[in-house]
Amino acid sequence: MKMRLSTAAAGFLLLAxxxxxxxxxxxxxxxxxxxxxxxxxxxxxxxVELPGVxxxxxxxxxxxxxxxxxxxxxxxxxxxxxxxxxVDPGTRKIVKIIQ
Numbered sequence: 354m355k356m357r358l359s360t361a362a363a364g365f366l367l368l369a370x371x372x373x374x375x376x377x378x379x380x381x382x383x384x385x386x387x388x389x390x391x392x393x394x395x396x397x398x399x400x401v402e403l404p405g406v407x408x409x410x411x412x413x414x415x416x417x418x419x420x421x422x423x424x425x426x427x428x429x430x431x432x433x434x435x436x437x438x439x440v441d442p443g444t445r446k447i448v449k450i451i452q
Contacts, residue, residue, distance in 0.1 A: 378410070379441065379448040385426060390451060392423050393430060393437050400432045408433060414445045 381389070398421060406412065414420075420429035420440055428449075429442045439449035 381428075381439070381449050386449070386451070389423055389426060389428070389430065389437075389439060389449075392426075393432075393451070396421070398430075398432045400435045403433055406433075408436065408438060408447065408450055410447055410450065412447050414438070414440055414447065416445070418445075420445070 401418065403415070403418065406414065414431070418431055418433075420431055420442055422429055427442075428439045430437055430439050432438070437451040438447055439451065440446065441448050
């Protein structure tokens with residue numbers, strides 16, 4: 354009986370850990386998003402196409418994509434398919450898509 358309980362408890366903890374990892378999504382504060390939007394409007398980039406890359410939060414952009422700095426913001430950006438994509442430069446993962 355103890356073994357079953359321990360296995361069930363271990364399974365629950367594993368699932369709880371997965372949920373906690375998913376809860377660590379990047380949240381950009383509204384003020385920071387405003388800074389990003391205003392900067393991008395003043396510094397327009399040509400849109401690039403990335404065949405085979407899905408534009409979703411958490412997707413990774415290839416090393417061949419040039420990321421552009423946003424002053425005073427830890428993230429970088431690029432315009433893909435006419436949408437501004439905010440990227441974590443360390444992981445190259447998409448953290449926000451601005452329409």
